Amino acid sequence: MKDGVRIVREFFNIQREVFFSYRWDVLSYLIGLLIQVAVMGIFASLVTIDANIEQYGTDSFLQFFLIGFIVHNIIFLPRGSLSKLLIGRSFPMLYASPAGMVAIFVGINAWNVVWSLMIMGLITVIFVLFYGLVIHINLGALLVILAGFTLTFALELFSAGFRAATKARQDPINWFLNLTSQLVSGLYFPPDALPWWLQPISKIHPERYILEMARLTMGGGYSVSQIWPSFVNLALTTGVMLLVGIAMFRWGVGKAMQLGTLGHV
Secondary structure, eight states: OHHHHHHHHHHHHHHHHHHHHSHHHHHHHHHHHHHHHHHHHHHHHHOOOSSOGGGGTOSSHHHHHHHHHHHHHHHTTTTTTTHHHHTSTTHHHHHHSSSOHHHHHHHHHHHHHHHHHHHHHHHHHHHHHHHOOOOOOOHHHHHHHHHHHHHHHHHHHHHHHHHHHHOOSSOHHHHHHHHHHHHHSSSSSOGGGSOGGGHHHHHTOHHHHHHHHHIIIIITOOOTTTSHHHHHHHHHHHHHHHHHHHHHHHHHHHHHHHHTOTTOO
16 A cells, blocks of 8 residues: 555656646646636627526526536546556556556556646636636535546546457547537537437437536535435446446456557557
8 A cells, every 4th residue: 555655656746747847838738728718708708598597506608608617627537547548558568567557547647637626726716706606515516526527437447448459549439428528418508408409419418417417516506415316317327337347448458468469559
């Protein structure tokens, strides 16, 4: 346990130092981020939608849009975290090292997760101070975000296993979900405002329900009991997908090891 913590800390420190060594890149990124946040806030302030925004726990499209943006970016943090490691050219060397793979996985992703959460915290503060965003941090919101984060990680397990075995650039499930996410999940517009022919796709997209519950809890202050039936469905979906993801990951890694292609692109 102690060695694992030390390995994670060393990975974290190295990646942090490398990240900040590109000073102009960091500065330009932050400037671009502030401009992007300003554009998003102005855009959301000007848009009017002929839909019942209040049913999502938000009293304006601005609140609807900003909460969706924050939650979307947090729950998608695990995307690519495992598959990029598994099919990377440095994986065989890491796999043969005396360090545990769990410690390596956590260490390689630790800085990215911490930095991303810091950025999302900064964005949230800007939204609150300059755009009047009202958010409620309660147990319901935390559970919804945790479930969404876990579901994304389950999908990442599936993707990593599929890509390890087939060497494909993308797996079919994540390809479909990523392709349709911005359009039908309710990230930018209420699902009930979509054309009728997109409604069936919207109803099977898991992010739709994550964002709906996140807006109700974070925007409307709903408690866990008020979203319980929907949350149970999300938890069951997450549990099933986690089992499927683990099975695919084990199969994919086993297949790649059998063929001697683990770590090959």
